[in-house]
Amino acid sequence: MVPGVFLKILLWFWTSLVLVALALELAITATTTPVEVRVSRFSESVLTSHAHEAVAILDRGGPRKLARFLDELERTTRIHAVLLDPDGYDVSGRTVPPKPVAMVAARALASGQTEMEADGHTAVKARAVAVSGERRYVLVAAVPIGLMRLLHDGLYAQGLRLLAVLLTAAAACYGLARYVVRPLATLRAATRALAKGDLSVRVGSTMGRRTDEFMELGRDFDRMAERLDALVTAERRLLRDISHELRSPLARLNVALGLARQQGSEDQAVLDRIEREAERLNALIAQLLMLAWLESGTAAPARKPVDLADIVREVAEDAAFEAKSRGREVDIAETCDAVVLGDPELLHSAVENVVRNAVRHTREGTVVAVGMRHDAHAVPARIRIWVRDHGGGVPDAALPYIFQPFYRVGDARDRGTGGVGLGLTIVHRTIQLHGGTVSAVNAPGGGLLVELGLPG
Ligand SMILES: Nc1ncnc2c1ncn2[C@@H]1O[C@H](COP(=O)(O)OP(=O)(O)OP(=O)(O)O)[C@@H](O)[C@H]1O
Ligand SMILES: [Mg+2]
Structure with missing residues (x-):
């Protein structure tokens, strides 16, 4: 049986007390x-x-x-x-x-x-x-x-005895604390890395040649991490494989559709409908593939200098054009000079996703405000891009979930307002890969406020 931590701590304390008593005895003898x-x-x-x-x-x-x-x-x-x-x-x-x-x-x-x-x-x-x-x-x-x-002499001798006891006790306690804290620190660092998404983290080799409960705990941790790693990898592979597999029948469907039109099929309305559905399916698969790539763990976005102000202006102009036809407006409330290192297309599509959501959800006759600013208090420096609409917002209980794949708030799903619920997931993952953060809160006075924070 391995000598457990319990026994070790017991023996340690006992030995420490004996050592302290000995030190005291020696000090007394020496000074008297x-x-x-x-x-x-x-x-x-x-x-x-x-x-x-x-x-x-x-x-x-x-x-x-x-x-x-x-x-x-x-x-x-x-x-x-x-x-x-x-x-x-x-x-x-x-x-x-x-x-x-x-x-x-x-x-x-x-x-x-x-x-x-x-x-x-x-x-x-x-x-x-x-x-x-x-x-x-x-x-x-x-x-x-x-x-x-x-x-x-009295006072000096007393001080010396006290010092002997303090030093002996400190040495013994230091040893015990190190014994207990070292493996805990290793495990804590590994747990944090795992929580951050590093599924390859293992503690086995860093636990040394211990034979106690800490070693067992380390081994259990490694087993857990291995299992998680296998599950997540399998899930990512499944997502990627399904998306790829769906592509070929969809391509054949489009070919068949083209043929049917050429042969002058009578019911054009039905063909239009089929074409629309095929387009939606195509968009969905493109999004799925994108997400599968972002989640693959191998995705490394480009690191080019990107002018965020340009992106915000372009997205706002495009969205304003589309919004106008539906009786809504998009307005840039504040802007600043900000160049970050990243992938211009990915960042553009992230901002666009958020602004499109806002245009889709804001009430008729209202304005979607878009802004960007340097975060004055952040160390290291951060740039915040924010988008605020005047729609119904998201119920507080649902806020943590809107960045998960396929999650749509109840009535958005019922009303069939378009999307499938992958947009914000892709935004989240994109910004994460750029070292940034995304948050969403219900703004005071109604409407959703989404913020993208990027290092820069
Ligand atoms: N500005 C907003 N106001 C209210 N609800 C929102 C807003 N933005 C997102 N949501 C809610 O969050 C859900 C998830 O958004 P997300 O962008 O991921 O998906 P989607 O817009 O429904 O579909 P997709 O973006 O994939 O086309 C939406 O379905 C909607 O319920
Ligand atoms: Mg969306």
């Missing part, structure tokens, strides 16, 4: 040993070896060599030392450490042990050295103990 004890432990063997070395140097090189050796010792270890003879006279010619030197030296000569006298800042230690069985010299050294006292 009396300073004298630590100072004597600190330099016992060091002092003995220095004492023997000093006597050996004196023997070989005389007082001058010894003085040089002791100077060097002070420079490297901050221990100020002198070598005294049994009468208390300095052999090396260095300044004798003040105060209790004579006393400590005498004690060391008498006992043969290391003797010490300490005040708040310095410990004076003395070590006698025997030459051929006779205690002839004594090395007296002043060792600074400021730092050790610091460790022992």
